[in-house]
Amino acid sequence: MWHLVLEGINNFALKEAPEPTLQSPTDVIVKVSATTICGSDVHFVLGEIEETPWGFPLGHECVGTIHQLGPDVRGFKLGDRVAVSPGVWCNQCDACRGYKYQTCESFGIFGSGKNLGDLGGAQAEFVRVPCADNTLSLIPDGVSDAQALTVGDMLCTGWTGVERAAVGPGATLLVFGAGPVGLCALHSARLQGVAKVIAVDVISDRLEVAKAMGADHVINASLEDVAEVVLELTDGRGAEAIVDAAGVKSTFNAWAPVAALNARISMVAIPSGPVELPLAQLQMKGITVWTGLADPNRTRRDFLLQSIRDGTLEPSLIFTETISFKNIVTGLQEFIERKPGLIKPLIVF
Ligand code: NAD
Ligand code: ZN
Numbered sequence: 001m002w003h004l005v006l007e008g009i010n011n012f013a014l015k016e017a018p019e020p021t022l023q024s025p026t027d028v029i030v031k032v033s034a035t036t037i038c039g040s041d042v043h044f045v046l047g048e049i050e051e052t053p054w055g056f057p058l059g060h061e062c063v064g065t066i067h068q069l070g071p072d073v074r075g076f077k078l079g080d081r082v083a084v085s086p087g088v089w090c091n092q093c094d095a096c097r098g099y100k101y102q103t104c105e106s107f108g109i110f111g112s113g114k115n116l117g118d119l120g121g122a123q124a125e126f127v128r129v130p131c132a133d134n135t136l137s138l139i140p141d142g143v144s145d146a147q148a149l150t151v152g153d154m155l156c157t158g159w160t161g162v163e164r165a166a167v168g169p170g171a172t173l174l175v176f177g178a179g180p181v182g183l184c185a186l187h188s189a190r191l192q193g194v195a196k197v198i199a200v201d202v203i204s205d206r207l208e209v210a211k212a213m214g215a216d217h218v219i220n221a222s223l224e225d226v227a228e229v230v231l232e233l234t235d236g237r238g239a240e241a242i243v244d245a246a247g248v249k250s251t252f253n254a255w256a257p258v259a260a261l262n263a264r265i266s267m268v269a270i271p272s273g274p275v276e277l278p279l280a281q282l283q284m285k286g287i288t289v290w291t292g293l294a295d296p297n298r299t300r301r302d303f304l305l306q307s308i309r310d311g312t313l314e315p316s317l318i319f320t321e322t323i324s325f326k327n328i329v330t331g332l333q334e335f336i337e338r339k340p341g342l343i344k345p346l347i348v349f
Pocket of ligand 2: 039040041086
Protein backbone atom coordinates (compact mmCIF):
# COMPACT_ATOMS: atom_id res chain seq x y z
CA MET A 1 0.00 0.00 0.00
CA TRP A 2 1.00 3.67 -0.28
CA HIS A 3 1.27 6.08 2.65
CA LEU A 4 2.71 9.53 3.29
CA VAL A 5 5.94 9.44 5.32
CA LEU A 6 7.67 12.35 7.08
CA GLU A 7 11.41 11.86 6.63
CA GLY A 8 12.63 15.11 8.20
CA ILE A 9 11.85 18.80 8.42
CA ASN A 10 9.92 19.73 5.26
CA ASN A 11 10.80 16.37 3.74
CA PHE A 12 7.82 14.14 2.98
CA ALA A 13 6.97 11.60 0.28
CA LEU A 14 4.55 8.88 -0.71
CA LYS A 15 6.18 5.52 0.09
CA GLU A 16 5.19 1.93 -0.48
CA ALA A 17 4.77 -0.25 2.63
CA PRO A 18 3.29 -3.64 3.51
CA GLU A 19 -0.46 -3.55 4.23
CA PRO A 20 -1.02 -3.41 8.00
CA THR A 21 -2.19 -6.61 9.71
CA LEU A 22 -4.23 -7.25 12.86
CA GLN A 23 -1.99 -7.26 15.94
CA SER A 24 -4.57 -7.67 18.68
CA PRO A 25 -8.06 -9.23 18.81
CA THR A 26 -9.58 -5.77 19.30
CA ASP A 27 -7.95 -4.33 16.15
CA VAL A 28 -9.59 -3.50 12.84
CA ILE A 29 -7.97 -2.71 9.48
CA VAL A 30 -9.73 0.19 7.75
CA LYS A 31 -9.56 0.70 3.99
CA VAL A 32 -9.41 4.49 3.79
CA SER A 33 -11.85 6.24 1.45
CA ALA A 34 -11.09 9.86 2.42
CA THR A 35 -8.41 11.61 4.44
CA THR A 36 -7.21 15.18 4.93
CA ILE A 37 -4.45 17.42 6.28
CA CYS A 38 -4.51 19.10 9.70
CA GLY A 39 -2.74 22.20 11.03
CA SER A 40 -1.08 19.79 13.47
CA ASP A 41 0.55 17.88 10.58
CA VAL A 42 2.22 21.16 9.65
CA HIS A 43 3.67 21.45 13.18
CA PHE A 44 5.25 17.99 12.67
CA VAL A 45 6.50 18.86 9.17
CA LEU A 46 8.14 22.05 10.44
CA GLY A 47 9.66 20.22 13.44
CA GLU A 48 7.66 22.27 15.97
CA ILE A 49 6.23 19.42 18.11
CA GLU A 50 8.40 17.50 20.61
CA GLU A 51 11.18 15.54 19.01
CA THR A 52 10.30 12.19 17.60
CA PRO A 53 12.53 10.03 15.37
CA TRP A 54 11.91 10.92 11.71
CA GLY A 55 10.60 8.45 9.16
CA PHE A 56 7.06 8.09 10.52
CA PRO A 57 3.74 7.98 8.63
CA LEU A 58 1.55 11.12 8.82
CA GLY A 59 -2.15 11.83 9.18
CA HIS A 60 -4.70 11.35 11.93
CA GLU A 61 -8.03 12.02 10.17
CA CYS A 62 -9.76 9.46 7.95
CA VAL A 63 -12.95 7.60 7.14
CA GLY A 64 -13.32 4.30 5.30
CA THR A 65 -14.69 0.78 5.41
CA ILE A 66 -13.82 -2.19 7.59
CA HIS A 67 -11.44 -4.43 5.64
CA GLN A 68 -10.35 -6.84 8.42
CA LEU A 69 -11.93 -7.41 11.81
CA GLY A 70 -10.36 -8.73 15.04
CA PRO A 71 -12.34 -11.54 16.78
CA ASP A 72 -13.03 -9.45 19.92
CA VAL A 73 -14.49 -6.41 18.14
CA ARG A 74 -18.16 -6.28 19.13
CA GLY A 75 -19.84 -3.31 17.47
CA PHE A 76 -18.76 -3.57 13.80
CA LYS A 77 -18.76 -5.95 10.86
CA LEU A 78 -16.77 -6.24 7.62
CA GLY A 79 -17.70 -3.54 5.11
CA ASP A 80 -19.15 -1.08 7.66
CA ARG A 81 -18.54 2.62 6.86
CA VAL A 82 -16.63 4.10 9.79
CA ALA A 83 -15.16 7.38 11.03
CA VAL A 84 -11.82 6.97 12.81
CA SER A 85 -10.93 9.00 15.90
CA PRO A 86 -7.50 10.67 15.77
CA GLY A 87 -6.73 9.20 19.20
CA VAL A 88 -6.89 5.68 20.62
CA TRP A 89 -7.92 4.69 24.13
CA CYS A 90 -8.91 1.35 25.71
CA ASN A 91 -11.97 2.38 27.75
CA GLN A 92 -10.94 -0.16 30.44
CA CYS A 93 -8.03 1.23 32.47
CA ASP A 94 -8.36 3.58 35.49
CA ALA A 95 -7.39 6.59 33.36
CA CYS A 96 -10.19 5.91 30.86
CA ARG A 97 -12.71 5.33 33.62
CA GLY A 98 -11.77 8.78 34.93
CA TYR A 99 -12.10 10.28 31.40
CA LYS A 100 -8.33 11.01 31.37
CA TYR A 101 -7.81 9.46 27.96
CA GLN A 102 -4.35 10.91 27.40
CA THR A 103 -2.96 8.83 30.28
CA CYS A 104 -4.58 5.60 29.05
CA GLU A 105 -1.97 2.84 28.71
CA SER A 106 -3.04 2.28 25.08
CA PHE A 107 -3.21 5.99 24.18
CA GLY A 108 -1.75 7.07 20.88
CA ILE A 109 -2.44 9.47 18.02
CA PHE A 110 -2.36 8.17 14.46
CA GLY A 111 0.48 9.41 12.29
CA SER A 112 2.26 11.24 15.11
CA GLY A 113 5.50 9.30 15.56
CA LYS A 114 7.08 7.01 18.14
CA ASN A 115 6.44 9.22 21.20
CA LEU A 116 2.70 9.36 20.55
CA GLY A 117 1.90 5.67 20.25
CA ASP A 118 3.88 4.71 17.13
CA LEU A 119 0.66 4.15 15.15
CA GLY A 120 0.15 4.11 11.38
CA GLY A 121 -0.87 7.26 9.55
CA ALA A 122 -4.33 8.13 8.24
CA GLN A 123 -2.82 9.55 5.03
CA ALA A 124 -2.61 5.98 3.72
CA GLU A 125 -4.57 3.41 1.77
CA PHE A 126 -5.03 1.22 4.88
CA VAL A 127 -4.66 1.84 8.61
CA ARG A 128 -4.63 -0.48 11.64
CA VAL A 129 -7.07 0.79 14.27
CA PRO A 130 -6.46 -0.46 17.85
CA CYS A 131 -9.28 -0.67 20.45
CA ALA A 132 -11.69 -0.45 17.51
CA ASP A 133 -14.90 -0.45 19.56
CA ASN A 134 -13.89 2.95 21.00
CA THR A 135 -11.75 4.33 18.21
CA LEU A 136 -14.35 3.90 15.46
CA SER A 137 -17.87 5.26 14.98
CA LEU A 138 -20.41 3.96 12.49
CA ILE A 139 -21.27 6.56 9.84
CA PRO A 140 -25.07 6.90 9.71
CA ASP A 141 -26.78 6.58 6.30
CA GLY A 142 -27.14 9.99 4.69
CA VAL A 143 -23.85 11.32 6.13
CA SER A 144 -21.16 11.83 3.46
CA ASP A 145 -17.48 10.92 3.79
CA ALA A 146 -16.61 14.64 3.85
CA GLN A 147 -19.05 15.33 6.68
CA ALA A 148 -17.93 12.29 8.70
CA LEU A 149 -14.27 13.17 8.17
CA THR A 150 -14.68 16.38 10.19
CA VAL A 151 -15.98 14.63 13.28
CA GLY A 152 -12.90 12.96 14.82
CA ASP A 153 -10.57 15.93 15.01
CA MET A 154 -12.01 19.24 13.76
CA LEU A 155 -15.49 19.05 15.31
CA CYS A 156 -14.33 17.26 18.46
CA THR A 157 -11.54 19.79 18.99
CA GLY A 158 -13.82 22.72 18.26
CA TRP A 159 -16.55 21.31 20.50
CA THR A 160 -14.09 20.56 23.32
CA GLY A 161 -12.69 24.07 23.04
CA VAL A 162 -16.12 25.63 23.48
CA GLU A 163 -17.06 23.21 26.26
CA ARG A 164 -13.86 23.85 28.25
CA ALA A 165 -14.45 27.57 27.99
CA ALA A 166 -17.48 26.62 30.12
CA VAL A 167 -19.81 29.16 28.69
CA GLY A 168 -23.11 29.36 30.50
CA PRO A 169 -26.28 29.92 28.47
CA GLY A 170 -26.43 33.37 26.97
CA ALA A 171 -22.67 33.97 26.91
CA THR A 172 -20.65 35.63 24.19
CA LEU A 173 -17.95 33.43 22.64
CA LEU A 174 -14.98 34.86 20.81
CA VAL A 175 -12.99 32.56 18.52
CA PHE A 176 -9.49 33.55 17.40
CA GLY A 177 -8.66 31.83 14.11
CA ALA A 178 -11.17 30.87 11.41
CA GLY A 179 -9.18 27.87 10.21
CA PRO A 180 -10.87 24.45 10.27
CA VAL A 181 -10.64 24.16 14.09
CA GLY A 182 -11.92 27.66 14.82
CA LEU A 183 -14.71 27.26 12.24
CA CYS A 184 -15.82 24.00 13.84
CA ALA A 185 -15.70 25.61 17.29
CA LEU A 186 -17.99 28.46 16.29
CA HIS A 187 -20.18 26.07 14.28
CA SER A 188 -20.84 23.92 17.35
CA ALA A 189 -21.27 26.85 19.73
CA ARG A 190 -25.02 27.37 19.31
CA LEU A 191 -25.68 23.72 20.20
CA GLN A 192 -23.80 24.43 23.44
CA GLY A 193 -25.96 27.37 24.44
CA VAL A 194 -23.81 30.26 23.25
CA ALA A 195 -25.85 33.39 22.48
CA LYS A 196 -23.41 35.40 20.40
CA VAL A 197 -20.37 34.29 18.39
CA ILE A 198 -17.57 36.61 17.27
CA ALA A 199 -14.87 35.28 14.92
CA VAL A 200 -11.47 36.91 14.42
CA ASP A 201 -8.97 36.15 11.64
CA VAL A 202 -6.63 38.01 9.32
CA ILE A 203 -7.89 36.35 6.09
CA SER A 204 -11.14 37.81 4.82
CA ASP A 205 -12.39 34.80 2.82
CA ARG A 206 -12.07 32.63 5.95
CA LEU A 207 -14.25 35.17 7.77
CA GLU A 208 -16.87 34.78 5.02
CA VAL A 209 -16.93 31.03 5.74
CA ALA A 210 -17.18 31.85 9.47
CA LYS A 211 -20.36 33.83 8.75
CA ALA A 212 -21.78 30.93 6.72
CA MET A 213 -21.01 28.54 9.61
CA GLY A 214 -22.67 30.61 12.32
CA ALA A 215 -20.57 33.62 13.38
CA ASP A 216 -22.78 36.62 14.24
CA HIS A 217 -19.90 39.07 13.85
CA VAL A 218 -16.52 38.78 12.19
CA ILE A 219 -13.45 40.93 12.77
CA ASN A 220 -10.43 41.15 10.48
CA ALA A 221 -7.54 41.69 12.92
CA SER A 222 -5.31 43.13 10.23
CA LEU A 223 -7.84 45.90 9.45
CA GLU A 224 -9.69 46.55 12.70
CA ASP A 225 -8.94 47.09 16.40
CA VAL A 226 -10.19 43.78 17.82
CA ALA A 227 -10.61 44.93 21.44
CA GLU A 228 -12.50 48.06 20.42
CA VAL A 229 -14.99 46.12 18.26
CA VAL A 230 -15.47 43.37 20.88
CA LEU A 231 -16.18 45.86 23.67
CA GLU A 232 -18.65 47.65 21.42
CA LEU A 233 -20.42 44.36 20.61
CA THR A 234 -20.63 43.33 24.29
CA ASP A 235 -21.74 46.63 25.90
CA GLY A 236 -18.24 47.10 27.30
CA ARG A 237 -18.09 43.72 29.12
CA GLY A 238 -15.89 41.66 26.79
CA ALA A 239 -16.35 37.99 25.89
CA GLU A 240 -17.09 35.50 28.67
CA ALA A 241 -15.62 32.61 26.68
CA ILE A 242 -12.68 32.58 24.30
CA VAL A 243 -11.35 29.80 22.09
CA ASP A 244 -7.86 30.38 20.70
CA ALA A 245 -7.57 28.33 17.51
CA ALA A 246 -4.84 30.57 16.06
CA GLY A 247 -2.17 30.36 18.76
CA VAL A 248 0.11 33.16 17.61
CA LYS A 249 1.84 35.87 19.63
CA SER A 250 -0.67 38.54 18.64
CA THR A 251 -3.62 36.47 19.84
CA PHE A 252 -1.99 35.78 23.24
CA ASN A 253 -1.58 39.53 23.65
CA ALA A 254 -5.18 40.09 22.56
CA TRP A 255 -6.71 37.73 25.16
CA ALA A 256 -6.89 40.03 28.19
CA PRO A 257 -8.21 43.17 26.41
CA VAL A 258 -11.17 41.27 24.86
CA ALA A 259 -11.99 39.08 27.89
CA ALA A 260 -14.78 39.75 30.38
CA LEU A 261 -14.07 39.49 34.12
CA ASN A 262 -13.72 35.79 35.09
CA ALA A 263 -13.67 34.73 31.45
CA ARG A 264 -12.45 31.27 30.47
CA ILE A 265 -10.03 30.75 27.62
CA SER A 266 -9.59 27.43 25.79
CA MET A 267 -6.19 27.21 24.19
CA VAL A 268 -6.75 24.52 21.57
CA ALA A 269 -4.15 25.78 19.08
CA ILE A 270 -0.71 24.23 19.39
CA PRO A 271 1.79 27.10 19.53
CA SER A 272 4.83 26.80 17.29
CA GLY A 273 7.30 27.52 20.10
CA PRO A 274 7.59 28.85 23.67
CA VAL A 275 5.10 31.64 24.36
CA GLU A 276 5.05 34.70 26.57
CA LEU A 277 1.71 35.32 28.27
CA PRO A 278 0.67 38.68 29.76
CA LEU A 279 -0.08 36.87 33.02
CA ALA A 280 -0.61 39.92 35.22
CA GLN A 281 -3.36 41.24 32.93
CA LEU A 282 -5.02 37.82 32.91
CA GLN A 283 -4.77 37.58 36.73
CA MET A 284 -6.32 41.00 37.28
CA LYS A 285 -9.39 39.83 35.35
CA GLY A 286 -9.53 36.44 37.14
CA ILE A 287 -9.16 34.56 33.87
CA THR A 288 -8.84 30.76 33.66
CA VAL A 289 -6.89 29.23 30.79
CA TRP A 290 -7.47 25.60 29.75
CA THR A 291 -5.19 23.63 27.42
CA GLY A 292 -5.48 20.12 26.07
CA LEU A 293 -6.37 17.88 23.17
CA ALA A 294 -9.73 17.07 21.63
CA ASP A 295 -11.82 14.78 23.81
CA PRO A 296 -11.89 11.53 21.77
CA ASN A 297 -14.93 10.10 23.58
CA ARG A 298 -16.95 7.88 21.22
CA THR A 299 -20.25 9.10 22.69
CA ARG A 300 -19.32 12.63 21.61
CA ARG A 301 -18.42 11.54 18.07
CA ASP A 302 -21.62 9.51 17.71
CA PHE A 303 -23.65 12.53 18.88
CA LEU A 304 -21.89 14.80 16.36
CA LEU A 305 -22.55 12.32 13.53
CA GLN A 306 -26.25 12.22 14.49
CA SER A 307 -26.35 16.03 14.58
CA ILE A 308 -24.97 16.09 11.03
CA ARG A 309 -27.55 13.53 9.92
CA ASP A 310 -30.34 15.59 11.51
CA GLY A 311 -29.12 18.70 9.70
CA THR A 312 -28.20 20.55 12.92
CA LEU A 313 -24.52 20.69 11.89
CA GLU A 314 -23.00 21.09 8.42
CA PRO A 315 -19.24 21.05 8.95
CA SER A 316 -18.15 20.09 5.43
CA LEU A 317 -17.99 23.79 4.45
CA ILE A 318 -14.39 23.67 5.77
CA PHE A 319 -13.38 21.66 2.67
CA THR A 320 -12.59 24.09 -0.11
CA GLU A 321 -11.20 21.59 -2.62
CA THR A 322 -11.04 17.88 -3.43
CA ILE A 323 -7.80 16.26 -4.51
CA SER A 324 -6.73 12.73 -5.33
CA PHE A 325 -4.53 10.82 -2.83
CA LYS A 326 -1.84 10.44 -5.47
CA ASN A 327 -1.44 14.26 -5.37
CA ILE A 328 -1.16 14.49 -1.57
CA VAL A 329 2.47 15.69 -1.61
CA THR A 330 1.49 18.75 -3.67
CA GLY A 331 -1.61 19.14 -1.48
CA LEU A 332 0.52 19.25 1.68
CA GLN A 333 2.96 21.73 0.13
CA GLU A 334 0.07 24.03 -0.83
CA PHE A 335 -1.44 23.65 2.66
CA ILE A 336 1.87 24.62 4.30
CA GLU A 337 2.31 27.58 1.94
CA ARG A 338 -1.32 28.63 2.59
CA LYS A 339 -2.46 28.68 -1.04
CA PRO A 340 -5.03 31.48 -1.32
CA GLY A 341 -8.59 30.22 -0.85
CA LEU A 342 -7.52 26.83 0.56
CA ILE A 343 -8.90 26.04 4.01
CA LYS A 344 -8.78 22.24 4.10
CA PRO A 345 -8.50 19.68 1.27
CA LEU A 346 -10.73 16.63 1.02
CA ILE A 347 -8.39 13.86 -0.17
CA VAL A 348 -10.07 10.95 -1.91
CA PHE A 349 -8.92 7.59 -3.30
P1 NAD B 1 -5.09 27.01 10.62
O1 NAD B 1 -3.66 27.39 10.56
O2 NAD B 1 -5.83 26.74 9.37
O3 NAD B 1 -5.93 28.11 11.43
C1 NAD B 1 -5.34 29.14 12.16
C2 NAD B 1 -6.03 30.44 11.76
O4 NAD B 1 -5.55 31.49 12.61
C3 NAD B 1 -5.74 30.85 10.33
O5 NAD B 1 -6.96 31.04 9.61
C4 NAD B 1 -4.97 32.16 10.48
O6 NAD B 1 -5.22 33.08 9.43
C5 NAD B 1 -5.52 32.65 11.81
N1 NAD B 1 -4.71 33.71 12.42
C6 NAD B 1 -3.40 33.99 12.25
N2 NAD B 1 -3.08 35.11 12.93
C7 NAD B 1 -4.20 35.53 13.54
C8 NAD B 1 -4.49 36.63 14.39
N3 NAD B 1 -3.57 37.52 14.76
N4 NAD B 1 -5.76 36.78 14.83
C9 NAD B 1 -6.73 35.89 14.48
N5 NAD B 1 -6.49 34.82 13.67
C10 NAD B 1 -5.24 34.66 13.22
O7 NAD B 1 -5.11 25.72 11.57
P2 NAD B 1 -6.29 24.73 12.07
O8 NAD B 1 -6.22 23.47 11.30
O9 NAD B 1 -7.58 25.45 12.17
O10 NAD B 1 -5.73 24.40 13.52
C11 NAD B 1 -5.62 25.43 14.48
C12 NAD B 1 -4.68 25.01 15.58
O11 NAD B 1 -5.28 23.96 16.35
C13 NAD B 1 -3.35 24.47 15.10
O12 NAD B 1 -2.33 24.96 15.97
C14 NAD B 1 -3.49 22.98 15.28
O13 NAD B 1 -2.26 22.33 15.46
C15 NAD B 1 -4.32 22.92 16.54
N6 NAD B 1 -5.07 21.67 16.77
C16 NAD B 1 -5.23 21.29 18.06
C17 NAD B 1 -5.94 20.14 18.35
C18 NAD B 1 -6.14 19.72 19.76
O14 NAD B 1 -6.57 18.58 20.00
N7 NAD B 1 -5.91 20.59 20.74
C19 NAD B 1 -6.50 19.37 17.32
C20 NAD B 1 -6.34 19.83 15.99
C21 NAD B 1 -5.64 20.97 15.73
ZN1 ZN C 1 -5.46 17.26 13.94
